Amino acid sequence: MHCKEHLDYLFNPRSIAVIGASTVFGKWGFNILSRLLTCKDGKQIYAINNKFDEVLGLKSYKSIVDVPGPVDLAMISVPLSYVCSTMQECVEKRVKTAIIISSGLAETGAEGEKIERELVNIARNGGIRFVGPNCLGHFNTASNVLTVPFLPSIKKGPVALISQSGNSSQSVFNHGLEMGLGFSKFVSSGNEADLHFEDYLEYLAQDKETKIIMGYVEGFREGRRFFNLAKEITKKKPIIIMKSGRSDAGIKAAHSHTAALAGSDAVLDAVFKQCGVIRVDELSELTDMAVALLGQPLPRGRRVGVLTMGGGMAVISVDALRKNGLELPKLSQRTMDILNSFLSPRWSYGNPVDPAGDFVSYPILWPMIEDENLDAVIIIGGVGMASSFAGWAGIPSEMKYNARELRRQMEEKELEDLNKTISMMKQYQKPVLFTTMVWGAKRPGKIFKTLKKRYLYPYAVPETSAKVLAKLVEYHEYCKSV
């Protein structure tokens, strides 16, 4: 069976057995099984544990070989000394694919390495491919499989994650779901004794539900293969990677975590650049970047216009643009003329555009999107003003009705303006990075919902917008060069 078929069984199993199923909360065998029961959805779920007759309302089989029907996927969470014999039984049962949650293998030293090699031999000879060991599980939103006990329901969407750390992935989902990101598939790859990061990458490259591939990486088992795969994939699907182990101490820690062979950080930087991989520095930047790739057109260059409500953010933005190698050009004469025609004489007369006391509004933004001197715009504040105005409650009761009507009209108008803006971004191929929110925009409201849905969720600080924008520019430069 080809690797792809094994991964098909992994992500679309019709039957799943939990080996080491437990009745005790906190045991992985309990956590995984109960999590699986929340997304049963027509799938056969089997509990295997020779100490019990029943686990979580399911008959408990002594061994996987006793299960009556076929088993596509086996989740193995048993003590280390039973891992190999359990795998042997999976071979007997003709299980297609396994996930080994159990840890204590190659990451702990020579003895664990020996067991791990044996495990790989048994599986390979028996026609099984497996994920892990020392991993957290996986999901596929399309087939409603979710084996990670501490993840909530995940929103369906176009982003996949391969993570060499289970724990880190939780952070990614937290931040991602908050920003409106939906996910297609996830796998916590653990020690990668059998299936490697590169196998998942190749699979996701072909996966129709996946448009962007994110990875948390400590080290590559097949560096050359990764490079060749990435070089092809990034032409069609962006790959965003956070590679940890930048410091010497970090590299050492990476080895004791997943037995990863972390290479020199500077070499990796160069390799990523050559194959078009977008490298980020923090877990939160994986999702910051994914959101931008989904919601923004790729900028033609690095000339940025800043539109800000208030000069403080202008100063902060200028610092952030400089730090990230972006430019802050003069506005074209046309833009100057348009802005002069309706802005108060207090305005900043240049880039950054600060209406200085007047509100940031879409009619200020539009000529900037059209400006031939600008490749992108960062807009700070000014969004959802009507929704976030805290004074509505102070309006006397006899005027309340009119105030409510005014607010409704303003929100409606802004929605119209926002939609026009989104069209213009496409038309002119200019990213517009929304940044910071006035308070109320965090509360559900039409503007906020639209921003979230269109992958335009505002970044918290100008630094993040500048960082993300610089990486969009680099990715576009790479795409044009290949």
Add this chain to the structure above:
Amino acid sequence: MHCKEHLDYLFNPRSIAVIGASTVFGKWGFNILSRLLTCKDGKQIYAINNKFDEVLGLKSYKSIVDVPGPVDLAMISVPLSYVCSTMQECVEKRVKTAIIISSGLAETGAEGEKIERELVNIARNGGIRFVGPNCLGHFNTASNVLTVPFLPSIKKGPVALISQSGNSSQSVFNHGLEMGLGFSKFVSSGNEADLHFEDYLEYLAQDKETKIIMGYVEGFREGRRFFNLAKEITKKKPIIIMKSGRSDAGIKAAHSHTAALAGSDAVLDAVFKQCGVIRVDELSELTDMAVALLGQPLPRGRRVGVLTMGGGMAVISVDALRKNGLELPKLSQRTMDILNSFLSPRWSYGNPVDPAGDFVSYPILWPMIEDENLDAVIIIGGVGMASSFAGWAGIPSEMKYNARELRRQMEEKELEDLNKTISMMKQYQKPVLFTTMVWGAKRPGKIFKTLKKRYLYPYAVPETSAKVLAKLVEYHEYCKSV
């Protein structure tokens, strides 16, 4: 009248007049007045505008001199050409203090500068001190005064903010309130034509409700005075400052924003260090830092223990500690013995402590807090596990009752353990920085509420925890040295 008295009137006015009050949403005179009406609370609020008879249900006076009673605070939002005559009328009315929202003065060039000088002359000769121009307002939670239209109700607490940017402050409050921070006073200082950053700083140093002073700064009008004040204040109250304008372009932008004379960045770094000011790089770090100063004891040194659920975060943490000049020492033999006595043989046998498959728990944390080799602990994940477990819903209905009871017991036990941890942090003077949350901890729950209330809100990524911890260490070193 001494400056302090003027500021007393600013923060505790019994009567406030809004000059330029308007009936049109979007005009500052409308926004400020309606916001003030939400926190009237026994104060006299007057509307001044000679074009109307009534604004927002209040009688509109032609001029402030027509107001029957005394006026402690005048909010001035009038066109530039009326600013000086308005101030003259405030003098006639014997207004104590004013806030000039109007912009277009010194920040725009020579002509504006001239008006600004005239304004200062009129005020000074007439016994008025004023905030601004070109500012956003202020608040004092103790007296329920809030003049910023786009701020929600602010939680009362021990943190004050002086900001040379109104817009930036909104970001600070957003992030701060999310992290459970409460605020005492705020002032958007604008151009500082009359009252300077240094005046507010001196005032807040004496303010009983303020334990921590945060500042957003583009440039100091009285650098020497700032230095002398800060040197005294930081012995008792921490001062946290974000100074923007790091790049040359940023310095230029700062001038056109608030006419600030931004000095060399490297010089400022040295100055801040000499007077014990904690400098941060991003707006979000102001509140990250304030939370830590409130919730954490100051660490005795830079030796950090890391406790992490999963090795990925261990690698990331090690990188972050190195980057921030922190150390990762060996655990003491005592700690090793204790951990060996109950952890599975898979555990990492060292620092970072990774129970590798088992849950992070308080009994692992406790010997680390007691460890003589460690000055602080960063704990990643593992908090609120019972609340965030997503498998509860998968438990068969006949077992639901027991599951709910189990969950309740677990949450109760964790709360007990958390409280014990907080006591130990004090006893051993060891910070414990909680980092990342499993999903459910974001939902209200006892553990989360306690963390928030005790200023232990988890930081999103290890990088933030390491950065904050390094600054706590530096502040403590400074305090010991003076």
